[in-house]
Amino acid sequence: MPPKRKASDGASLPSKRIASGLATPASASNLSSDDDYDEDENMSEDDADMRLVQKFGAPKRDTAKKLGMNDPVSTLFRKRVENVGHVSTDFGNLDLKPDHAERPLWISPIDRSVIMESFAPTFKEAERFLINIAEPQSRVSRIHEYTITTNSLYAAVSVGLTVNDIISRLEFFSKTPLPADLKDFIIDSTKSYGRARLVLKQNKFWVESSDPVVLQTLLRDPEIRQYRVSDTDDFTVESAPTMGSLYIPGTKMAAGAKQVAPQQGAQQDENEGDMARGAEDMTATLLNEDDEDDQPDQVHAFEVLPESIQQVRERCKAIEYPLTEEYDFRNDFVNANLEIDLKPAAQIRPYQEQALSKMFGNGRARSGIIVLPCGAGKTLVGITAACTVKKGVIVLCTSAMSVNQWRDEFLRWSNVNPNDIAVFTAEHKDQFSGNTGIIISTYNMMAMNRMDKNGKPTYAHDTKKVLDFIQSREWGLMILDEVHVAPADTFKRVTYKVKAHAKLGLTATLLREDDKIDHLNFLIGPKLYEANWQELSEQGHIARVQCAEVWCPMTPEFYDKYLDQKEVNMKNLLSTMNPRKFQAAQFLIEYHEKRGDKVIVFSDNVYALERFAQKLGKVFIYGGTPQAERQQILENFRYNPSINTMFLSKIGDTSLDLPEATCLIQISSHYGSRRQEAQRLGRILRAKRRNDEGFNAFFYSLVSKDTQEMFYSSKRQAFLVDQGYAFKVITHLQGIDQLPNLAFTTLKDRVELLTKVLIDKQSDEVNEGDIDWGTVRDHPGRGGAKKKKGARYDRSGATLSEFSGGANMAYQEQNKNRNKELKKGAGNAFIRKVKRQQQKKREANRDL
Numbered sequence: 001m002p003p004k005r006k007a008s009d010g011a012s013l014p015s016k017r018i019a020s021g022l023a024t025p026a027s028a029s030n031l032s033s034d035d036d037y038d039e040d041e042n043m044s045e046d047d048a049d050m051r052l053v054q055k056f057g058a059p060k061r062d063t064a065k066k067l068g069m070n071d072p073v074s075t076l077f078r079k080r081v082e083n084v085g086h087v088s089t090d091f092g093n094l095d096l097k098p099d100h101a102e103r104p105l106w107i108s109p110i111d112r113s114v115i116m117e118s119f120a121p122t123f124k125e126a127e128r129f130l131i132n133i134a135e136p137q138s139r140v141s142r143i144h145e146y147t148i149t150t151n152s153l154y155a156a157v158s159v160g161l162t163v164n165d166i167i168s169r170l171e172f173f174s175k176t177p178l179p180a181d182l183k184d185f186i187i188d189s190t191k192s193y194g195r196a197r198l199v200l201k202q203n204k205f206w207v208e209s210s211d212p213v214v215l216q217t218l219l220r221d222p223e224i225r226q227y228r229v230s231d232t233d234d235f236t237v238e239s240a241p242t243m244g245s246l247y248i249p250g251t252k253m254a255a256g257a258k259q260v261a262p263q264q265g266a267q268q269d270e271n272e273g274d275m276a277r278g279a280e281d282m283t284a285t286l287l288n289e290d291d292e293d294d295q296p297d298q299v300h301a302f303e304v305l306p307e308s309i310q311q312v313r314e315r316c317k318a319i320e321y322p323l324t325e326e327y328d329f330r331n332d333f334v335n336a337n338l339e340i341d342l343k344p345a346a347q348i349r350p351y352q353e354q355a356l357s358k359m360f361g362n363g364r365a366r367s368g369i370i371v372l373p374c375g376a377g378k379t380l381v382g383i384t385a386a387c388t389v390k391k392g393v394i395v396l397c398t399s400a401m402s403v404n405q406w407r408d409e410f411l412r413w414s415n416v417n418p419n420d421i422a423v424f425t426a427e428h429k430d431q432f433s434g435n436t437g438i439i440i441s442t443y444n445m446m447a448m449n450r451m452d453k454n455g456k457p458t459y460a461h462d463t464k465k466v467l468d469f470i471q472s473r474e475w476g477l478m479i480l481d482e483v484h485v486a487p488a489d490t491f492k493r494v495t496y497k498v499k500a501h502a503k504l505g506l507t508a509t510l511l512r513e514d515d516k517i518d519h520l521n522f523l524i525g526p527k528l529y530e531a532n533w534q535e536l537s538e539q540g541h542i543a544r545v546q547c548a549e550v551w552c553p554m555t556p557e558f559y560d561k562y563l564d565q566k567e568v569n570m571k572n573l574l575s576t577m578n579p580r581k582f583q584a585a586q587f588l589i590e591y592h593e594k595r596g597d598k599v600i601v602f603s604d605n606v607y608a609l610e611r612f613a614q615k616l617g618k619v620f621i622y623g624g625t626p627q628a629e630r631q632q633i634l635e636n637f638r639y640n641p642s643i644n645t646m647f648l649s650k651i652g653d654t655s656l657d658l659p660e661a662t663c664l665i666q667i668s669s670h671y672g673s674r675r676q677e678a679q680r681l682g683r684i685l686r687a688k689r690r691n692d693e694g695f696n697a698f699f700y701s702l703v704s705k706d707t708q709e710m711f712y713s714s715k716r717q718a719f720l721v722d723q724g725y726a727f728k729v730i731t732h733l734q735g736i737d738q739l740p741n742l743a744f745t746t747l748k749d750r751v752e753l754l755t756k757v758l759i760d761k762q763s764d765e766v767n768e769g770d771i772d773w774g775t776v777r778d779h780p781g782r783g784g785a786k787k788k789k790g791a792r793y794d795r796s797g798a799t800l801s802e803f804s805g806g807a808n809m810a811y812q813e814q815n816k817n818r819n820k821e822l823k824k825g826a827g828n829a830f831i832r833k834v835k836r837q838q839q840k841k842r843e844a845n846r847d848l
């Protein structure tokens with residue numbers, strides 16, 4: 001089994017018992033699915049062994065013996081041979097290659113899943129190849145699992161791999177000869193992918209191919225034929241674009257010519273075998289080949305009607321010739337050039353460079369999706385793409401806050417003239433000054449289509465003006481941030497409205513609970529690149545994180561009520577407001593503040609958020625917090641040493657860039673959302689201190705024991721477990737009982753809290769959800785978490801005795817609102833001082 005990671009003294013979790021080996025919900029749920037791996041620290045050898053055999057079947061006993069299987073995974077196979085006679089898969093034809101121990105891949109002939117040994121000598125090279133052709137499913141430390149699918153092969157072809165590349169490389173890395181069925185599948189899936197492209201050249205749309213026969217095949221289809229502009233039989237013939245002159249700013253590389261040097265860790269030791277060196281050469285060749293050798297000398301094309309692009313795309317897909325989309329921006333002499341370059345200080349990291357090389361590999365901009373972990377710098381990847389294309393850019397984000405962040409990042413990393421950046425949100429409707437520029441907006445703004453009964457838009461005149469402007473022109477590049485979140489309909493509307501030559505989707509989690517992620521392939525393009533979370537963490541690009549689920553027993557009075565309740569919302573509220581959970585949060589906040597951490601506490605439930613924050617005297621932000629107040633809180637959290645904890649509702653889940661944050665505590669969340677869990681983890685992955693020796697960030701999920709929260713918690717962790725994160729279970733926080741001022745230690749306090757919760761719930765004072773950050777900016781003020789229509793605010797109608805029997809008890813809130821204190825001045829004065837210092841520093845640097 002893999003060695004367990006040791007926490008440094010200062011970095012250990014404050015648990016009395018870390019029950020990592022317990023049948024935790026985290027592990028229980030993972031075992032429920034065939035495709036999921038248990039976290040490897042928790043997996044016994046027998047479990048792992050059985051898992052492999054279930055997945056792949058057992059090798060025939062004599063085959064295994066004959067070949068003297070002696071590497072770790074084959075040993076697991078061999079051990080199980082006799083015990084799994086019932087597994088029907090016949091591995092008799094899959095003789096292991098004599099040097100199989102050097103090769104890292106086990107390829108299942110049954111379901112096209114691939115298991116890769118991360119301890120094999122050629123692992124690095126195999127990984128760099130496999131990520132191009134297969135979907136990563138699980139990448140725990142020793143064993144990685146991938147699946148080869150039609151979409152993943154489509155993506156492979158779209159970055160320039162040929163069917164021969166794919167088969168020969170798979171054969172090379174595989175321990176057994178490649179199953180014939182798999183070869184057929186690869187040939188069938190790739191024979192037509194990528195053979196035709198949709199290209200926008202000089203304002204006209206063309207279907208282009210290096211093979212005229214492909215175009216003839218397409219035109220035999222009557223529907224496609226009707227979308228053709230000219231009805232002659234001739235095609236336009238042009239030289240293929242020349243390679244080698246495209247330079248991606250900030251990188252060592254001219255994309256399309258020489259590829260990146262092998263990544264860190266890929267260098268081979270002198271003593272490693274020929275096999276490893278061979279693999280290295282092969283992979284380097286493969287990466288270079290992507291862009292050089294496969295490039296045809298000539299391209300043929302026919303023009304299609306611009307208004308029928310969607311239909312052409314759909315029809316080509318239906319007849320199994322899906323079109324890839326590429327933008328020959330260097331030959332676009334129609335759209336104005338944008339003056340933009342990366343500042344000299346911007347150094348693109350190796351994985352960012354690799355992702356960009358997939359996009360620009362053949363000298364054009366391929367449309368597609370780049371997947372990088374939260375905090376790994378998707379913004380800079382987008383900005384570099386914009387600096388490469390140098391045409392008008394439109395960026396779409398999920399919230400107005402992200403819009404501002406994108407603007408700031410453009411100004412931070414590039415030399416673009418600030419007047420060339422326009423922001424289009426509910427509050428700002430800027431336009432850029434020159435012929436072209438960058439416009440940054442939200443999906444909601446762009447998808448706006450409110451109409452009155454006469455079909456006239458009901459939105460404001462200035463909004464309409466900007467929308468018309470956006471729709472009336474061509475954009476070189478459309479960047480779609482957090483691309484997984486926008487519903488397919490919104491996307492369709494946006495992609496229809498905005499004429500962009502190239503589309504770049506950015507995301508950390510290509511995950512949707514409604515499984516509509518496949519739509520993105522069609523609407524944007526294939527996944528071009530996906531990075532490995534653990535690898536980036538080992539290289540110090542994102543922080544190392546210790547994750548823990550803290551089990552908080554329900555107090556008897558809360559649990560009684562919980563069991564009595566039928567209403568789900570009420571049950572959720574009771575489990576969130578569980579006093580033991582409050583105590584755990586209080587303890588952890590104090591523990592981590594003392595260690596010098598900056599702590600974010602996440603709560604989806606706004607009622608709990610306010611109650612917890614006020615009781616502990618901490619600042620909080622939710623949908624209804626006015627913009628100025630938010631800004632003030634965020635700045636204080638970043639710079640003010642007396643503001644070390646901030647409570648945040650789900651509006652802070654994504655995009656918030658707070659490198660100061662090093663600890664995250666989750667008290668309430670959105671059911672089983674794997675995406676939310678990953679996005680929240682992302683808030684601490686960018687920790688500034690990540691390269692300090694022994695530094696760990698901390699992620700705690702507080703879960704009320706024996707409630708629905710346990711079930712959801714395990715579901716939420718599935719994605720992160722697959723990325724190699726280990727969730728420990730803490731059943732007791734050591735030292736909690738000695739914490740001075742620990743809240744709710746007496747029965748009276750707990751009953752009073754329960755009573756208060758019940759009264760507030762009954763009088764509809766409880767705002768459970770929150771609204772989108774971006775939307776709130778349309779309604780400044782405390783209108784965010786609106787009261788429900790018809791809600792009863794008159795508290796006098798409910799007496800305490802109705803709920804608790806404590807007729808004479810009066811709940812008194814002894815909370816302090818830290819937000820108000822900040823507003824009164826202390827926070828402001830502090831931030832003004834910090835800003836003055838920053839300004840002085842900037843001026844001093846300028847003088848130098």
Ligand SMILES: Nc1ncnc2c1ncn2[C@@H]1O[C@H](COP(=O)(O)OP(=O)(O)OP(=O)(O)O)[C@@H](O)[C@H]1O
Pocket residue numbers: 347348349352372373374375376377378379380507508654655656657659682683686
């Ligand atoms: N090449 C680089 N050099 C220096 N800093 C970088 C680089 N790339 C990214 N960063 C920094 O890393 C931090 C995280 O970047 P960014 O906000 O773009 O992450 P993200 O991938 O968009 O995360 P999320 O998905 O959570 O929004 C930022 O502070 C950014 O400036």
